[in-house]
Amino acid sequence: MTQSKTTQKMPPMLPHIRALETYEGVDPMEVLAERAGVPPEKIIRLNGNENPYGPSPKVAKALGSFQNFNHYPDPGQRNLRRVLSGYLNVDPERIVAGNGSDELIDLLLRTYVGVGDNVIIPTPTFGMYSFSAGICGGEAIAVERDDNFEIDLESMKSAITAKSKIIFLASPNNPTGNIIAESQTRALLDTGLLVVMDEAYFEFCGETAIPLLAEYKNLVVLRTFSKWAGLAGLRIGVGAMDPDLAATMMAMKPPYNVNLAAEVALTTSLEDTPGLLERVKQIVAERDRMMQRLQQIPNLKPWPSRANFILCQVPEGRGKEIFESLCSRGIFLRYWGSGRLKNFIRTSIGLPHETDAVVEAFAELCA
Numbered sequence: 001m002t003q004s005k006t007t008q009k010m011p012p013m014l015p016h017i018r019a020l021e022t023y024e025g026v027d028p029m030e031v032l033a034e035r036a037g038v039p040p041e042k043i044i045r046l047n048g049n050e051n052p053y054g055p056s057p058k059v060a061k062a063l064g065s066f067q068n069f070n071h072y073p074d075p076g077q078r079n080l081r082r083v084l085s086g087y088l089n090v091d092p093e094r095i096v097a098g099n100g101s102d103e104l105i106d107l108l109l110r111t112y113v114g115v116g117d118n119v120i121i122p123t124p125t126f127g128m129y130s131f132s133a134g135i136c137g138g139e140a141i142a143v144e145r146d147d148n149f150e151i152d153l154e155s156m157k158s159a160i161t162a163k164s165k166i167i168f169l170a171s172p173n174n175p176t177g178n179i180i181a182e183s184q185t186r187a188l189l190d191t192g193l194l195v196v197m198d199e200a201y202f203e204f205c206g207e208t209a210i211p212l213l214a215e216y217k218n219l220v221v222l223r224t225f226s227k228w229a230g231l232a233g234l235r236i237g238v239g240a241m242d243p244d245l246a247a248t249m250m251a252m253k254p255p256y257n258v259n260l261a262a263e264v265a266l267t268t269s270l271e272d273t274p275g276l277l278e279r280v281k282q283i284v285a286e287r288d289r290m291m292q293r294l295q296q297i298p299n300l301k302p303w304p305s306r307a308n309f310i311l312c313q314v315p316e317g318r319g320k321e322i323f324e325s326l327c328s329r330g331i332f333l334r335y336w337g338s339g340r341l342k343n344f345i346r347t348s349i350g351l352p353h354e355t356d357a358v359v360e361a362f363a364e365l366c367a
């Protein structure tokens, strides 16, 4: 530790930055293992909706033999936009790749939301929307979903003010697992606000708003390679949008936002799409098997899911205690600890032996 000799004070930070609450991401395996006192290989980590099968086996080979990591990536994303155009079935000039779809959420907010503006978010949902809005000095207006976690259109529309800029929709929604009906998407697009449709779990459900891009200039569709393609650690996501908006995003993004390893992994993954989709099918089958088993546990309500996770409702007032008991057994799931989700724990879909361990633990703990 060096002793500070300066007499200058820390200059004041922007108030909206000082007031930020950190987004709680998932901790590394070693940290989880130490916390539970369980060897790392025994840890069951189902808190980040990661792919339990990992990336395509071809990815490690392609990364190992790639020769040009001394070069910067292409700031114009020419190759990326071309291959992504094939995957999304939209023109390359509508496409922007990001350092995870998280970066695209941030870039969209910085394009539209300044201090004092707001975004409309049907909650509960993914936490990055409100977090990144806060970085821009924007306010997140949370509109509660109904008792079945469906979007309440009337409340959404009446929450809109002159300062509202973006509506964020996740479909399937994280953490509730349900999808939005096309009629609702259209109704929200008809408000004229920018509508960001986050399809991070598209491959697990097959429902997409991509065809609506041809009708609505104010629609942005986000996808990621973190979940279905197992590339969460390499950080690559993609947005499809109006070509003018795409050009603006291309101009304002950090020039080398997507690194070359991510690009190599992405192109290789797309060459192995059938192999990856086979695993997606296995994960979906495993989800349905897990759902059937969870449904048999008295005092536990698993919510139907179109994604690679299941939201489980535990007995009233027992969320924290059950979550902590799971942790001490080396089973790490996602728990929010407050508000409407305080009796809910989300489990990602893992390997069959992990599913069995989670189901057995819930059965014991909910008894």
Ligand SMILES: *Cc1c(COP(=O)(O)O)cnc(C)c1O
Pocket: 049, 099, 100, 101, 102, 103, 126, 170, 173, 174, 198, 200, 223, 224, 225, 226, 227, 232, 235, 236, 237
């Ligand atoms: C996991 C997740 C993402 C994150 O995507 P990255 O590409 O890893 O940044 C985005 N949206 C939702 C709804 C998610 O659940």
